[in-house]
Amino acid sequence: MPDLAGKVALVTGASSGIGEATAREFAKEWARVALFARREDRLEAVADRIRREGGQVMVCAGDVTDPGAVQAAVQNILAQWKRLDLLVNNAGQGMAAPFEAVTAQELRDLVEVNLVGVLIATQAVLPMMLQQASGHIFNISSVAGRRGIPFRSAYSATKFALVGLTECLRQELQGTGVHVSLVYPIYTETEFHDVQLKKVEPLRHGPVQSAEQVAKAIVRCARRPRPEVYPYPPARILAVLSALAPGLVDWMMARLLRR
Ligand code: NDP
Numbered sequence: 001m002p003d004l005a006g007k008v009a010l011v012t013g014a015s016s017g018i019g020e021a022t023a024r025e026f027a028k029e030w031a032r033v034a035l036f037a038r039r040e041d042r043l044e045a046v047a048d049r050i051r052r053e054g055g056q057v058m059v060c061a062g063d064v065t066d067p068g069a070v071q072a073a074v075q076n077i078l079a080q081w082k083r084l085d086l087l088v089n090n091a092g093q094g095m096a097a098p099f100e101a102v103t104a105q106e107l108r109d110l111v112e113v114n115l116v117g118v119l120i121a122t123q124a125v126l127p128m129m130l131q132q133a134s135g136h137i138f139n140i141s142s143v144a145g146r147r148g149i150p151f152r153s154a155y156s157a158t159k160f161a162l163v164g165l166t167e168c169l170r171q172e173l174q175g176t177g178v179h180v181s182l183v184y185p186i187y188t189e190t191e192f193h194d195v196q197l198k199k200v201e202p203l204r205h206g207p208v209q210s211a212e213q214v215a216k217a218i219v220r221c222a223r224r225p226r227p228e229v230y231p232y233p234p235a236r237i238l239a240v241l242s243a244l245a246p247g248l249v250d251w252m253m254a255r256l257l258r259r
Contacts, residue, residue: 004029004030004031004222004223005029005030006032007086008033009031009034009086009087009088010033010087010121011026011034012036012117013090013091014035014036014090015035016042016190017211018185018190018211019035019088019091021214021215023046023050024053024215025216026086026222027055027056027057028053031086032055032058033050034059034073034076034077035058035059036062036121037061039061043060064121065112067124070121071124084125084129084135085129085132085136087136088138088218089117089122089137090140091117092113092114092140093114093195093196095154095196096151096152096155096196096197096199097151097154098199099153102153106197107154107157110155110158111158115162125137126178129178130176133177134177135178135179136178136180136181137169138182139180139181139183140183140185141162141163142155142185143185143186143230143232143238145159146163146242147239147242147249149253150203151200151203155196162182166181167182180227181229182227183214183217183218183221183228184236185209185231186208187207188213209231216231217229
């Protein structure tokens with residue numbers, strides 16, 4: 001019997017990309033999945049696919065920045081499935097812009113989705129997880145949450161913030177049975193790059209991964225909890241090097257991105 005069979009997962013940003021792939025991977029492990037995002041038609045399409053693959057699924061349309069919508073989703077899940085084991089805080093947006101071109105309102109909007117949304121969803125599920133004395137929360141940061149790159153200042157700030165939030169929470173929750181893990185995807189082929197707010201053509205160079213690779217890494221961590229997940233393992237080297245020798249990494253990045 002797979003470890004995740006019968007567990008209940010809430011995945012935010014499940015209408016596309018990494019969230020959709022993660023929901024499908026959990027369902028393949030016989031976990032029951034609740035899909036949360038704003039586009040209900042897209043969620044229904046993902047849900048149909050999961051049902052055709054034999055999975056159990058529920059659609060919860062809403063905005064992660066709306067505490068009422070998130071709370072309602074959690075209440076629906078508990079009413080139907082009586083428990084909540086996994087939360088994937090994945091809903092997020094990107095921004096590529098020179099720092100001076102980012103307005104305060106744009107920064108606030110990004111922080112609302114990428115950071116406050118995580119806070120709202122985490123606070124909505126924690127009471128149940130603490131009551132169950134078991135649970136696992138995944139916060140989807142980015143390799144840009146370990147190492148900033150040019151024109152990603154606002155986005156990186158939100159993803160670095162998730163690292164701080166998660167590290168604190170992980171220690172606060174020690175001994176409660178609730179795990180909290182950070183996930184650091186590299187460039188992943190999803191709609192993210194088309195829908196992000198773009199005021200400059202983003203610089204890009206380096207490896208690419210699929211949403212399915214990220215999803216499979218999350219599922220592995222759900223089976224065997226760890227503090228951090230690097231779906232593309234060499235990215236960890238960048239994170240370590242950046243902490244030890246930031247000036248050197250600035251220099252390397254400048255050379256790499258100029259190519
Ligand atoms: P997608 O654009 O494919 O998916 C983003 C998801 O977030 C969509 O389902 C979208 O659904 C949802 N979403 C956005 N805003 C809200 C909101 N306010 N409320 C509810 N849901 C929302 O991108 P990815 O799958 O690539 O991104 C997923 C996560 O991975 C993000 O946090 C991103 O920062 C991170 N990441 C992505 C990388 C990449 O290269 N793609 C690299 C590193 C990290 P809807 O519009 O229906 O609400």
